[in-house]
Amino acid sequence: MVVVKAMKITTCFVLLCLVEITTQDPVPVVIWHGMGDSCCNPISMGSIKSLIEKQVQGIYVKSLEIGNNIAEDMENGFLMNVNDQITMACKLISNDSKLQNGYNSVGFSQGGQFLRAVAQRCPTPRMFNLVSVGGQHQGVYGFPKCPGDNSTLCNIVRKLLNYGAYVSFVQDHLVQAEYWQDPLNLDEYRNKSVFLADVNQERTKNPVYKENLLKLKNLVLVKFLQDTMVDPKESEWFGFYVPGQAKKLLSVFETPLYQQDWLGLKKLNETGRLHFLSSDSDHLRFTDDWFISNVINKFFK
Numbered sequence: 001m002v003v004v005k006a007m008k009i010t011t012c013f014v015l016l017c018l019v020e021i022t023t024q025d026p027v028p029v030v031i032w033h034g035m036g037d038s039c040c041n042p043i044s045m046g047s048i049k050s051l052i053e054k055q056v057q058g059i060y061v062k063s064l065e066i067g068n069n070i071a072e073d074m075e076n077g078f079l080m081n082v083n084d085q086i087t088m089a090c091k092l093i094s095n096d097s098k099l100q101n102g103y104n105s106v107g108f109s110q111g112g113q114f115l116r117a118v119a120q121r122c123p124t125p126r127m128f129n130l131v132s133v134g135g136q137h138q139g140v141y142g143f144p145k146c147p148g149d150n151s152t153l154c155n156i157v158r159k160l161l162n163y164g165a166y167v168s169f170v171q172d173h174l175v176q177a178e179y180w181q182d183p184l185n186l187d188e189y190r191n192k193s194v195f196l197a198d199v200n201q202e203r204t205k206n207p208v209y210k211e212n213l214l215k216l217k218n219l220v221l222v223k224f225l226q227d228t229m230v231d232p233k234e235s236e237w238f239g240f241y242v243p244g245q246a247k248k249l250l251s252v253f254e255t256p257l258y259q260q261d262w263l264g265l266k267k268l269n270e271t272g273r274l275h276f277l278s279s280d281s282d283h284l285r286f287t288d289d290w291f292i293s294n295v296i297n298k299f300f301k
Contacts, residue, residue, distance in 0.1 A: 027104050027128060028060035028135065030093060030301060034109025034134070035176070036154075036159065039065035040075040045108075051288055055296045060098045060195045062091050065113075075191045077110070080197040081176045086114060090122035099125050104300055106131040108284060109229075113137050113179060113238075117199045119216060120209040120263075130300045131220040134230065134283055138255075139181035142231030166192040183241040201262035212262040216252035218299060220275045229283035237276055 029052055033045045040063060050063045066085050067073040076085065088119050093099055102125050107115035112135020119127045143161055160170050163182040171194045178195035182188070192203045197203055201210070213219070227233035234240060238252035252258050256267050270275040277294055279286045 006179055021086075025103060026056050026059040027300070028099055028109050030062045030064060030099065030103050030105045030127075031113070032064045032089070032105070032107040032111030032115050033073075033077070034107075034111050035077050035078065035107060036074065037108070038070045040070055048108075048291075051291065052296060052300065055292055056300055059227075060301070062093075062096060062099065062103075064092055070083045072270065076175075078157060078175055079173060082114065082117075084122060085098065086117045087116055091174065093118070093122070094125065098277065100167045102126040102128050104129040104131075106133060106295065107135055108133045110175070110179065111135070113199070116213070116219075120199055120212050121213060123212045127216060128280075129218045129220065130216055131222070131295050132236070133222045133286075133295075134224055134227070134236055135221070136179055136220070136230055137221070137238045138200070138235040138257075139179040140176070140231055140235060141181055141183060141241065141246060143176065159277070166186040169267065181240065183243055183246050186243055195284055200257060202257075205262060210264045214267055216268070216273065217273060218273050219246065219265075219268055220277060220295070220299060222279060222294075224281045224283050224285070227283045 016020070023026060031048060031052075033039060033041075037044050045115060045200040047065045049063055052061050053059055054216055066076045066080065066088055067071045074223065077127055083135055094193065095102070105115045107113070107119075107130070112132030115127075115130055116135070116137065119130055143158060157174065157176055160174045161180065162176060165174075165182065166185075166188050170177045171192060178190075180195065181196060190197050193202075198206075200211065221237050223236040224230075225233075227236070230236060232239070232241065232249055234249050234251070238257065240252055240253065240255065242248045256261060261267060267276060279290055
């Protein structure tokens with residue numbers, strides 16, 4: 001009889017454990033929009049948030065709002081120093097009680113490299129998976145289009161970039177200048193870039209950046225094969241122009257950033273945690289089915 005009772009207790013204990021496991025809340029998701037967008041636009045980030053919530057029952061999705069309202073959030077995507085934006089994003093994440101046990105993240109366009117900076121600079125709470133959808137991780141060298149409804153801001157960006165991307169005032173106040181990489185003037189870029197050259201370890205190597213990025217379970221890079229927004233589109237996979245000209249391109253595997261493993265990309269790749277995805281479409285022009293199949297089902301469930 002004693003043996004039978006012990007078996008019953010053990011069985012109940014196992015069942016209780018199974019109930020706890022199956023009822024565990026899904027890992028929350030943090031999303032960050034791109035240039036010309038905002039946290040809560042119903043046809044962009046609002047739609048993505050709803051799509052994730054529909055596909056993963058009970059999931060918490062936080063869309064980062066950089067500013068006190070939607071208008072500020074959109075404007076700050078053009079005119080707020082990126083380092084200040086990263087600091088604000090880290091505070092929003094660390095102060096959210098629903099994110100304290102860790103989270104997955106997905107960044108769209110410039111939001112991709114911004115969330116990568118969050119992973120490098122703010123390891124607590126932990127980011128598990130980072131999905132960069134069209135992020136410009138090696139920067140851009142061109143401004144062919146400007147999304148969003150504010151043509152005035154787009155014109156300001158063009159004028160300031162033409163004035164001089166590495167002029168201190170422009171670097172400190174124009175977001176797009178802070179990830180502008182001029183392959184014809186690399187020394188100036190590396191010396192004066194206030195954001196991209198730092199997070200890409202192109203000046204002083206910060207071992208913490210690499211250590212923190214290697215804490216990711218997966219780094220997912222999405223490139224748009226017909227991209228007319230990002231120049232060069234290879235930047236979405238960490239590729240860029242051969243130094244000294246602006247025609248021939250290097251893949252990520254040919255760059256010193258990868259070969260010397262400044263960020264940990266080589267280690268991530270060798271351990272099966274670096275993923276290269278593509279969409280045969282223009283910038284951010286993916287379908288719900290593509291996003292569900294390639295992102296939600298693989299990395300958020």
